[in-house]
Amino acid sequence: MRGEYTAVVKQVPEGWIEALPGGDCQEPTPTALLESLRIILIDALEFNKREASL
Numbered sequence: 001m002r003g004e005y006t007a008v009v010k011q012v013p014e015g016w017i018e019a020l021p022g023g024d025c026q027e028p029t030p031t032a033l034l035e036s037l038r039i040i041l042i043d044a045l046e047f048n049k050r051e052a053s054l
Contacts, residue, residue: 007037 007020015028023040027033 005041009033 005020007018009016009018009030012026015026016030016033017026018024018033018037020037020040023044025033025036025040027036
């Protein structure tokens with residue numbers, strides 16, 4: 001099953017921020033932000049998978 005996720009990415013004076021249901025982060029570069037986003041999504045999907053199997 002495939003899902004779609006939308007992250008809001010914005011450049012601010014301190015770097016880059018993203019908002020995603022279940023997590024937000026701020027990083028100094030777009031590359032670092034994408035890596036953080038990837039980690040947040042993996043963690044969120046694993047959490048949902050565990051919760052669904054209870």
